[in-house]
Amino acid sequence: MSEHAHPNYWKVYWWLLLLLAISIAGPELGIQWVTLITAFGIAIVKAYMVARNFMHVSIEPRFVTYMLVTMLVFMLLFFMAVAPDVMKETGSNWVKPAWIQENLAYEAGEIGDGAGH
Amino acid sequence: MAETISTHASHDEHHDPSFIWKYVFSTDHKMIAKQYMFTGMAMGLIGAFMAYAFRMQLAFPGMDVPLFGLVTPAVYNSLVTNHGTIMIFWVAMPVLIAAFGNFLIPLMLGCDDMVFPRINMLSYWIFLLSAVVLLTSFFVPGGAFGGAWTAYPPLSAKAEYSLTPLGSSIWVVAVGLEFIAFLLGGINFVTTAMNSRAPGMRLYDIPIVVWMIVIASILFMASVGPLLAGAAMLFMDQQVGTAFFDPNKGGDPILWQHLFWFFGHPEVYVVLLPALGITADVICTFSRKKLFAYRTVLMTTFATGVLSFTVWAHHQFVAGIDPRMANIFTITTLLISVPIAELCFVYIATLYGGSISLTTPMLWALSFIATFLIGGVTGIFLGASGADIYMHDTYFVLAHFHYTFYPIAIIGTFAGFTYWFPKMFGKMMDERLGKIHFWGSIIPFNAIFIPLFYLGVAGQHRRIFDFSNYPELATPEMQAIRIFATVSLLVMLAFQFVFFYNCIKSWMSKEKAPDNPWKANTLEWVAPTPPPHGNFKELPTVYRGPYEFSHPDRDEDYWPQNEPA
Amino acid sequence: MRPIANTRSVSGVPTARLAVWWVIASEIVIFGGILMSYLMHRLAHGLWADYASHTTTWVGALNTFVLLTSSLSAVLAHKCAVNGDGPGAAKRLLITAAGGLIFVVVKSFEWTYEISHGYTITTNTFWSFYYTAAGLHALHVIAGVVIMLIVAAAAKKGRDLHRVEIIGIYWHFVDLVWIFLFPLLYIAK
Numbered sequence: 001m002s003e004h005a006h007p008n009y010w011k012v013y014w015w016l017l018l019l020l021a022i023s024i025a026g027p028e029l030g031i032q033w034v035t036l037i038t039a040f041g042i043a044i045v046k047a048y049m050v051a052r053n054f055m056h057v058s059i060e061p062r063f064v065t066y067m068l069v070t071m072l073v074f075m076l077l078f079f080m081a082v083a084p085d086v087m088k089e090t091g092s093n094w095v096k097p098a099w100i101q102e103n104l105a106y107e108a109g110e111i112g113d114g115a116g117h
Numbered sequence: 118m119a120e121t122i123s124t125h126a127s128h129d130e131h132h133d134p135s136f137i138w139k140y141v142f143s144t145d146h147k148m149i150a151k152q153y154m155f156t157g158m159a160m161g162l163i164g165a166f167m168a169y170a171f172r173m174q175l176a177f178p179g180m181d182v183p184l185f186g187l188v189t190p191a192v193y194n195s196l197v198t199n200h201g202t203i204m205i206f207w208v209a210m211p212v213l214i215a216a217f218g219n220f221l222i223p224l225m226l227g228c229d230d231m232v233f234p235r236i237n238m239l240s241y242w243i244f245l246l247s248a249v250v251l252l253t254s255f256f257v258p259g260g261a262f263g264g265a266w267t268a269y270p271p272l273s274a275k276a277e278y279s280l281t282p283l284g285s286s287i288w289v290v291a292v293g294l295e296f297i298a299f300l301l302g303g304i305n306f307v308t309t310a311m312n313s314r315a316p317g318m319r320l321y322d323i324p325i326v327v328w329m330i331v332i333a334s335i336l337f338m339a340s341v342g343p344l345l346a347g348a349a350m351l352f353m354d355q356q357v358g359t360a361f362f363d364p365n366k367g368g369d370p371i372l373w374q375h376l377f378w379f380f381g382h383p384e385v386y387v388v389l390l391p392a393l394g395i396t397a398d399v400i401c402t403f404s405r406k407k408l409f410a411y412r413t414v415l416m417t418t419f420a421t422g423v424l425s426f427t428v429w430a431h432h433q434f435v436a437g438i439d440p441r442m443a444n445i446f447t448i449t450t451l452l453i454s455v456p457i458a459e460l461c462f463v464y465i466a467t468l469y470g471g472s473i474s475l476t477t478p479m480l481w482a483l484s485f486i487a488t489f490l491i492g493g494v495t496g497i498f499l500g501a502s503g504a505d506i507y508m509h510d511t512y513f514v515l516a517h518f519h520y521t522f523y524p525i526a527i528i529g530t531f532a533g534f535t536y537w538f539p540k541m542f543g544k545m546m547d548e549r550l551g552k553i554h555f556w557g558s559i560i561p562f563n564a565i566f567i568p569l570f571y572l573g574v575a576g577q578h579r580r581i582f583d584f585s586n587y588p589e590l591a592t593p594e595m596q597a598i599r600i601f602a603t604v605s606l607l608v609m610l611a612f613q614f615v616f617f618y619n620c621i622k623s624w625m626s627k628e629k630a631p632d633n634p635w636k637a638n639t640l641e642w643v644a645p646t647p648p649p650h651g652n653f654k655e656l657p658t659v660y661r662g663p664y665e666f667s668h669p670d671r672d673e674d675y676w677p678q679n680e681p682a
Numbered sequence: 683m684r685p686i687a688n689t690r691s692v693s694g695v696p697t698a699r700l701a702v703w704w705v706i707a708s709e710i711v712i713f714g715g716i717l718m719s720y721l722m723h724r725l726a727h728g729l730w731a732d733y734a735s736h737t738t739t740w741v742g743a744l745n746t747f748v749l750l751t752s753s754l755s756a757v758l759a760h761k762c763a764v765n766g767d768g769p770g771a772a773k774r775l776l777i778t779a780a781g782g783l784i785f786v787v788v789k790s791f792e793w794t795y796e797i798s799h800g801y802t803i804t805t806n807t808f809w810s811f812y813y814t815a816a817g818l819h820a821l822h823v824i825a826g827v828v829i830m831l832i833v834a835a836a837a838k839k840g841r842d843l844h845r846v847e848i849i850g851i852y853w854h855f856v857d858l859v860w861i862f863l864f865p866l867l868y869i870a871k
Binding site: 006009010013016017020023024027035039040043046047050051053054055060061063064067068071072074075078079082083086087088099102103106111112 | 693694695703704706707710711714715717718719721722723725726727728729732733739743746747750751753754756757758761764850851854855857858861862864865869
């Protein structure tokens, strides 16, 4: 077992709960950028705090951080290379009939809760 | 700081275990290695038998295949599907990574076992379970899955298309279980290599084959995740009726392709690296020369590993991916040929000026370099999206990947097996039989696949069970080439009996092999032959690199790693 | 049973801990694969925000709270183990395991409610992702609870205390995945 100074785990915990509360309240305002920052930005902050303070990534040798970050980078790479295909409703000689219909119906307000875009 | 621990005195004193604990539920890495080796080779026989059946159908369409029966279209599809699946997941991976990795890593690093022996055993049993699960798919109603090893939906997702409602899901489950087995095994290998090296063994003193197997395990661990997720999604589509990949209900079949190939491409490097590693060790020993540029080999391998994550969509050039992505993937694919070519040059430079002995392992290793080069060069045509538009799904692709996979899975395996057989089984293999087996495999191998390049360029599609429906492909000349390839396969299969005879004869021979028959430097040759439980009488300390052959300061032309200066 | 190989640690990280970091690394790409696939769909379809509004945000938040609290007890268990307090570590691990079980129980009520209101795994692709991703996560929670109970049983007798930290790291990862799953699946606007 490694001898290391333990951060104040309870203090970290209360911060995490506070952040959780903000991340739920923020989206209630309905403003998109507020939602993005509070819901997802805070998720990233919480994840960092758990990794650093609970998982003690910061006192491990550097290569552990590099390993984990590399996996995240691969996921980003995956997203960037695949999104151009998956996020479209038509492409090189193909269409997604269900998507097209769905989007039309959504724009027209026929499905979904909102009134489309 | 020397660690003078002798292995058994310090931990459990145990008496000789019973048969079950020694041979079946063993936690000894050497026994687990042999379990993986035999299971992998047995599955190889099954995969080869499938190749026999479908090649007979291609050469003599519509005729009953001896020892098999009639190959109907559905049967043909499941044969080619399972041939590919078995050879990659149940032959190449267990033999190259799990068998050689398990056997060599603790021995070459100078320790007494893997760091987690029980997890090691668990990984084998999950692997064996996955093999059994796959084989049951042949006996269920509907038969085995026939949607190609790439399992593209909607063919693989909908029973109305695949006609194998049970077989498709069993296939997915078997592959998923195999992945879990190798994740468990891989963690063992990487942790052992990172933590358990002998005292004095710096990173650059590790034999290349260990580096390669460890990097391969890391590549596997980093790439298999999306496909595991995709397999779960495919299983849901098949059994529960979700529409992850069904474009008629809001899904995207290209997503599966990306999930599959994001893993599928690094996977080929996962199996390539161990074969490259085996080749490196063998050619150093039999040219009595140091590896030409050890650190460069390492850096190149790291670069290849990273690059291998950026090339996958070259398998999807004609699937309708965004053309801008196709441009990017063409560039990265052509780029990745550079480090691999460089590795081949390093091996040739290692051979240059060496004192070459053409033993059986050396013959296999040399032929690996030659045949893999052909495979690599033909890959360049396929990596360029423009040329690939014509070549995709033709036999050119098939010949290309057999010129890479066969060197990897067969040539690499035989190089390693003939080289380490003395250490694994305590007997020497018969050199004459070994050479007969070698020539009887290599010449027919080329005779099978070189003609297939021509057939591919002539437009012959893959995965067609009978070309008589395609008049332009059913010419007498093309059919003659198909027959020639099939006959060559029969010759090659016949020569494999020489190998099995050699194995049995050698294993049963009375003459014991010496501890270091090839006069090599690495630590596995220091252990007794065959190594006992615990491997070494005293765990070694390392003083130099693994390839100190023909050192000017020495009389002997080799210098074991554990000999003090 | 421990070979000498297990006791060496050339990399500077003790063997079991090094292994669990590799487990985490491979799990990142498993969850990453399914979550990236979900994210692409979610960003491409405005309609999915409407679908997501039918998830019960307060239940998701409750589960987030449960997992965060169980992460706290897990790291406090580690602190006990480091100080040699086996029974203290075991007690806190049991609290963590209880948190995991509460998570699964809450989820089963949540899913029962949703399924009975017509939101099944085949309702549409959003719900397919919802159940598959959260289900994959829940499987990892259950596996974690099982291992945790085994570690706690040994820790109570003062044995294998180093494993408390190991299962703790795994548990924190499970918590981390949920930290991202919660906004991805539940926050709709």
